[in-house]
Amino acid sequence: MKFCNLCGSDLAQRVPAGDNRPRHQCTECNEIHYQNPKMVVGTLVSDDQGRVLLCRRAIEPRHGYWTLPAGYMENGETTLQGALRETWEEAEANVSTPALYQIFNVPRINQVYFIYRATLDGAFGCGEESLECQLFHQHEIPWDELAFSTVYHCLKRWFQHPNDHQVQERTIDYPARASS
Amino acid sequence: MKFCNLCGSDLAQRVPAGDNRPRHQCTECNEIHYQNPKMVVGTLVSDDQGRVLLCRRAIEPRHGYWTLPAGYMENGETTLQGALRETWEEAEANVSTPALYQIFNVPRINQVYFIYRATLDGAFGCGEESLECQLFHQHEIPWDELAFSTVYHCLKRWFQHPNDHQVQERTIDYPARASS
Ligand SMILES: [Zn+2]
Ligand SMILES: [Zn+2]
Structure with missing residues (x-):
């Protein structure tokens, strides 16, 4: 997962505010792209x-x-x-x-x-x-x-x-x- | 979902070969992006x-x-x-x-x-x-x-x-x- 599927911008691995593990977050629109079972x-x-x-x-x-x-x-x-x-x-x-x-x-x-x-x-x-x-x-x-x-x-x-x-x-x- | 999260290209709604329902498929790399419960x-x-x-x-x-x-x-x-x-x-x-x-x-x-x-x-x-x-x-x-x-x-x-x-x-x- 490298690009935001909403806006096409680059994703970064970040721990979002209020979370406790790294997620794929968009560097432009800030959307968090979770991965689940x-x-x-x-x-x-x-x-x-x-x-x-x-x-x-x-x-x-x-x-x-x-x-x-x-x-x-x-x-x-x-x-x-x-x-x-x-x-x-x-x-x-x-x-x-x-x-x-x-x-x-x-x-x-x-x-x-x-x-x-x-x-x-x-x-x-x-x-x-x-x-x-x-x-x-x-x-x-x-x-x-x-x-x-x-x-x-x-x-x-x-x-x-x-x-x-x-x-x-x-x-x-x-x-x-x-x-x- | 509008963009491929692997290559950043546009997605299209298509029924892939061997499938029976529309999926988000990349127009460049052909990756199918499934959505599941x-x-x-x-x-x-x-x-x-x-x-x-x-x-x-x-x-x-x-x-x-x-x-x-x-x-x-x-x-x-x-x-x-x-x-x-x-x-x-x-x-x-x-x-x-x-x-x-x-x-x-x-x-x-x-x-x-x-x-x-x-x-x-x-x-x-x-x-x-x-x-x-x-x-x-x-x-x-x-x-x-x-x-x-x-x-x-x-x-x-x-x-x-x-x-x-x-x-x-x-x-x-x-x-x-x-x-x-
Ligand atoms: Zn984005
Ligand atoms: Zn692609």
Whole structure:
């Protein structure tokens, strides 16, 4: 971040009055440009055989690796609306009975994950950001080819504690990869 | 948002390739500048008499109105760390046994609230962003002088359902004021 997105002037790193940490502040209009964590919203979708829906990523980062349907929350939507939107965009899947299941904090990359559990409702397809989408039994999960450690932890919890439907918070430390 | 914060060139509203909604995209370097919801993190702090800690705002918006200690989550911290930081900054209060209590979606203003319940640990003071901080019994709560509807709903739930400690999600529609 080098230029003010309001007036185009140079930014400087300053601690604004009343603040206690350096911010990007415009040297002309004095606007402070804050940077804040982003929310990632998604779903853990299961079918009536206990299989879980995964998508193989057609985009970077982690192209070719398997993930839960999830993505950045957009302005103007709720966390649940965002999770259902991503599920449709990535897997062309409709779901029923969604309920908040897992929250991940990943402070190293300034992300907070919101994963809803939900039941697959009918068929599914394959969205533009996915190479393929597939239902997996526990023993079929491609554990070594998961895109992110959040996906790993979510699936592990799901299969190891199938009756635990509480909302759980967990902090993921570096590195945010599947093997951690 | 009119200028690219990377190169200072003009931004245009465009639907980028592979996307389905207009974004601010740089006309020179092609960088896409996304806008995403922000997280507000805070606490509902109670003492051993069942009183709740509120802060009267020394800043806009809603200067002079009462609020829970809460503010924007910062990069590099977890939701809980942010909530505890805000509690210190606004009320100079340390707390123990924090647990996630209430999530609010406020899509009209692109905010997601994370409120932790916690127990007051020792004394408290008054931070720079507060005019005063005070413990309130239920019958003392200044219901007509609360800053935001999220504060109202959180306090109402707390006093009406004192044994309900589940994580609850709620969407707040317009207007996001105390009276709604
Ligand atoms: Zn400026
Ligand atoms: Zn640019």
